[in-house]
Amino acid sequence: MTSPVTPTTSRRGFLKAGLATGGALAAGGAAAQEPDPLITEVQHWAQGFGEGVDATPYGLPIDYESDVVRRNVEWLTADVISSINFTPIHALDGTITPQGCAFERHHSGAIDLPKEDYRLMINGLVDTPLVFTYWDLERFPRENHVYFCECAANTGMEWAGAQLNGAQFTHGMIHNMEYTGVPLRTLLNEAGIRTEGKWIFVEGADASSNGRSIPLDKALDDCLVAFKANGEALRKEHGYPVRLVVPGWEGNLWVKWLRRIEVTDGPVESREETSKYTDTLANGISRKWTWVMDAKSVVTSPSPQSPITHGPGPLVITGLAWSGRGAIQRVDVSIDGGKTWQVARLAQPGQPMALTRFYLDIEWDGSEMLLQSRAMDSSGYVQPTKNELRDVRGLNSIYHNNGIQTWWVKANGEAENVEVS
Amino acid sequence: MTSPVTPTTSRRGFLKAGLATGGALAAGGAAAQEPDPLITEVQHWAQGFGEGVDATPYGLPIDYESDVVRRNVEWLTADVISSINFTPIHALDGTITPQGCAFERHHSGAIDLPKEDYRLMINGLVDTPLVFTYWDLERFPRENHVYFCECAANTGMEWAGAQLNGAQFTHGMIHNMEYTGVPLRTLLNEAGIRTEGKWIFVEGADASSNGRSIPLDKALDDCLVAFKANGEALRKEHGYPVRLVVPGWEGNLWVKWLRRIEVTDGPVESREETSKYTDTLANGISRKWTWVMDAKSVVTSPSPQSPITHGPGPLVITGLAWSGRGAIQRVDVSIDGGKTWQVARLAQPGQPMALTRFYLDIEWDGSEMLLQSRAMDSSGYVQPTKNELRDVRGLNSIYHNNGIQTWWVKANGEAENVEVS
DSSP states (O other): OOOOSSSOHHHHHHTTTTTTOOOOOOOOHHHHHHHHHHHTTTTOOOOSSSTTTTTTTOOOOOOOGGSSBOOOOGGSSSSSGGGGBOOEEEEEEESSSGGOOOEESSSOOOOOOOOOOOEEEEESSSSSSSSHHHHTTTTTOOEEEEEEEETTTTTGGTTSSSOOOOOHHHHSSSEEEEEEEEEHHHHHHHHHHHHTOEEEEEEETTTTTOOOOEEEHOOOOOOOEEETTTTEEOOOOTTTTTEETTBBBBBGSSSSSSSEEEEEESSOOOOHHHHHHOOOOHHHHHHHHOOOOOHHHEEEBBBBOOOOOSEEEEEEEEEEEEESSEEEEEEEESSSSTTSSSOOEEEEEOOOOSOOOEEEEEEEOSSOOOEEEEETTTOEEEEEEEEEEHHHHHOOOOOOOOOOOEEETTTTOOOEEEEEO | OOOSSSSHHHHHHHHHTTTTOOOOSSHHHHHHHSSHHHHTTOSOOOOSSOOOOTOSSOOOOGGGGGOOOBOOOOGGGOOOOGGGOOOTTTTTOOOOOOGGOOOOEEESOOOOOOOOGEEEEEEEEBSSOOOEEEHHHTSOOOEEEEEEEEETTTTTTGTTTTSSSSSSHHSSSSEEEEEEEEEHHHHHHHHHBBBTEEEEEEEETTOOOEEEEHHHHHHHHTTTEEETTTEEEGGGGGGGTTTOOTTBBBGGGSSEEEEEEEEEESOOOOOHHHHOOEEEEETOEEEEOOOOOOOOOOEEESSBOOOOOSSEEEEEEEEEEEOSSEEEEEEEEEBBBSOOEEEEEESSOOOTSSSSEEEEEEEEOOEEEEEOOOEEEEEOBBOOOOHHHHHHHHOOOOSOOOOEEEEEEOOSOEEEOOOOO
């Protein structure tokens, strides 16, 4: 393994040997004056002017990156208006997810809701039922936090074994954005919660309304009524103009186009929170209210959609780790299917309920690898293997699969989604 | 001033009084059942389905936000291929700048440079001149850091007095993104720096080449050879596929389409770093090598492009602060042109060489205000007034105007760029 900061001689080795791939010039100052044939044969500097600053008032990715987009899986749902799309995590680095390619899911389509028409009602067991306009919300003290939003069904297809071939599809039902909004407790306190109020029921303005019950203690803790993500207005598909942010908890609770918050004395047990988003165990009994997303991680590169395109030598292994119960404290990486582990380097100290980027910089010997990552969070929880999960949960589950993922990286650099026993 | 977390009764007051703007229902549980006329008169929930998840593989802002875009000022430069565009900071919140609306400046147009054609040469006073392909760079250990990039000319038009009416134009030559890249020292050490090497000269692949001299100690400290911003590939206008990141220093050193790094025994003193980007004092002598961006701040809302649209009562004052010499430790806000100051609330603890969001939540009495903000950084430096700057620098300067900005907010909520003596 190489040091995270000091390059090894072997790195220089691959560069010296690398002329065929545009590597080093022959050593020596004089030689440095000789043009690299590869430099003269490609136009690697401009012969004329490029685009002006007025060309892109709002810019999009360059055409060469047109494959770095959200994708949905046609067979996964009956219709695209109640479906999911996936963040291209295999092609991203860092931790922030741009809104334009950030995972989103909706139950009756992304609706068009102008700020002028927006209303948020707080009613039920409150002293003063209130209705807020969008501009009312902008008058309350705001907070900013980077949080991940993960669908409870992320990795759900993998319960029965390796299914989908690509980190985007196995783990891409997640995004990580800097949300700006008003603490939900501020608005609830404004209405005044009666002593009988123990839960809230939140609804969206879309046709599904997507009602969800949330215990009052979570509502009063860290939930945000958010109107911006990564600094700018929420995109239409992320709930413009206002969505709920429920840090560390299932994405389906992060109600978009937030319309109504009713304070109740108990959970509503709506269709979508009973027939769906529950975990049926081997004995047929379903666990409900399993809102918190446990510690999880995945190697994003190399991976099936991000194969190794070079030979043996220096290789950057990277991925993402997160926990709904706190901050990521450590990530281990195995290249031999979990027999041995190395401590990965965290790009930054883990932040509560936010994605953490990890790296392991190795000298790849060119032989095949069984790549795995294992996350540990500030609660002391360690990410389990898929079989450890199955022993406890059986095979009837869809949601909350946070088992350790394995990529079989072959000698030719290609990777496949596999399971190790 | 209100508490940052607990709403005041006056907030409920404006809601109770606010029916005309969709405020509170009449108090009482029974009344909560009565529909708000404003809710029935607007379609505030969907009567049908919205867009499917396949509608936006890569999403753009919703049409209602079409004014939240970069803008350039026609008269500022002779041609848009050597010009500047401005981040719409008046409309953003949080700290991250989306790439699509992030400030950028170039000297001969944004060029189209495919990864296949990309080469980075390191030559000059090195043991082994090297040429890297894009994929070579991806094999070195990476880092992730959120840094601001500010043009030395940001606020430059204001030396002679209040000129441009809008925070986007006075202070929008700045962005703040999470950059991913290889430490420059890693690549320089790979080539091996000779003892005579004291500076580097960096060039871009655009026609201007935009050569810049940087002392070796900065090059070996925290500079990054970056290929991603906010998780995804650099946009074309931000230097795709590779740019230099020089934390805390003038944006013109952050060379885009980075082509060559020559290790030299002294500065090259290129045209662009002598005839431009120097600070001419009152006596006609020009200061050079003034690379570091000093502590600075600006109120982004209310501001000329973001007027107050409501009457007296709760008002959120917000803005941005940053320093190239460390982290923002404190921001003060004045509503009376600097006679009295209140300590603003920082959304998060300041991070070195990154934007910090601040808030001051007040009860606005509806009278006019002279809004100012004053930043303090971890070096102990306090942002000066414009007149304090002029006393030292005279009126010949263009760059490095970090003086305190004043917005005259009128009783009708509109704001103007003004100066106070």
